[in-house]
Amino acid sequence: MVRVRFAPSPTGYLHIGAARSALFNWLYAQKTGGKFLLRIEDTDLQRSTEESTRSIIEGLQWLGLAYDEEIVFQSANADKHRAAAYKLIEEGQAYRDFTPKAQRDDATVKQGVAERARAHAAAGIDPRSNPYRELPREESEQRAAAGEPFAVRLKIPHEGKTHFEDIVYGPQERAFPEIEDLVLLRSDGHPLYNLSVVIDDIEMGITDVIRGQDHLTNTHKQVLLYEALGASVPHFAHLPLILAPNKGKLSKRKHGEVVSLTTYRDRGFVPAAFRNFLALLGWAPPDGKEMLSVGELVEQFSLAGIHRSPAVFNFQENDPRHWTDEKALWMNAEYIRTMPIEELLPMVKAELRANKLWREEYDEDEREWFARVVDLIRQRFHTLKDFSAQGRAYFSADFDFDETAISKNLKKEPQLKELLPALADQLEQTDPFTSESAEATLRRLAEEKGVKAGLLINGSRTMLTGQAVGPSMFEVFEILGQKRSVERLRSGVPWFQAMNALGDV
């Protein structure tokens, strides 16, 4: 049975790249009828936080990726990791390295590595030569017993090469001389990443490791460890990276909240929409259809459909209209306007509630009305936030008037100041009050006064909703009802606001 895992380190919010890894693992588990496990890699005590763990769990939940079994916290397994390392020493597959720990500054590590490599090459030193590798066992044990600190390193053979088959990237080979004897245990006894992952994956019975491409080259080391440990090697599938628009690394420090999954939740994304979008980064369904429900995603998903080149996450910083990938935004709007209304309603409810616009009647007597409004206004919304912003006038008498709407639809025609109350008088007499009758009334008045119907329509739109844009106005009349429509048409509020704003009395 297939067992896959998502293994994030809790050192910050859930990155969208990580979220995609989680998605692909989950999809694969669903597809194969396997298990999807969650492991929190919290071995870096300084950087790991509980808050981050919480946000990861919330993020997965939001995306609808339920994990099986108990969460595994890697830090809880440190003893097992150490024991495995000591066992490898016993077996002569690993050795104690008494070289004093080199001081390393995290920020300059990459540079330091390159410099060291250059220096070694220039001096003709084999970077893998380590005087402790062949230290006689007695001496090694004596020095350890005497309390001398040591790191534990895996012995990599000098000759030969590793090989594994990556499901996405194909056959991978690496010559042993290119791999340094990797450190398993720090001199303070702390187990290191490569050891911990392998032990935990064995322990958890992981059959398929699906993760970011940044782990591809390190996989050779892990394969060696599996072999040293006498465990069977899982299948590997590495996923192409998700890059920033400049094709650089997508990071929080440089790109801010666009990379955080919670941002999408907080800014009004429908989970299914974002999940759908994420699935299309690095993978494409065989039939090319892009709007896919979870069921379809599961059905169509295959590791073979994942391709190798990195995907660019397209957004424009400093441009609020394009704060994230346009296709994601489009897809969200598409979901909002096409998803079953019954599924959308609870999301709108949550949004209204958060903005104190929710009324319990919407769940009871006015349930039908509520569904009708949502159905009417969702057609042109892009995020759930829009229901409480542009949609505010439908749920509250206390809404703002858009400045451009006032100048374009009201102030430009001063006579509207009299025409709209006149329309209100007419509408008050209209019975029954429906979109059809409201339309007839309005058009009759326009004809009487010799003005274009559009003038009254657009003016009404701004009076009733505060906006210059929105659904068909006659639908709005009906949905808002006779009483509110008449009241708002008579209200002088936007006129005062216009005068104040524009300073002409």
Add this chain to the structure above:
RNA sequence: GGCGCAUUGGUGUAGUUGGUUAACACGCUGCCCUCUCAAGGCAGAGAUCACGGGUUCGAGUCCCGUAUGCGCUACCA
């Protein structure tokens, strides 16, 4: 520095064994619809398939090289 991976319109992708005008989605432009804005419909712009060689009757697809980008190379994860 070494090793690895990648490279199809602005972006996401299709193009499985080489064979007609390189396909789809987002975005963009125009038109239609119309009470506005969307949606929808129609039309369109945009790719010398990174570059240079080669194999072949024929290459986005195979081979070699170059460039660029990214990753790994840590007593980080």
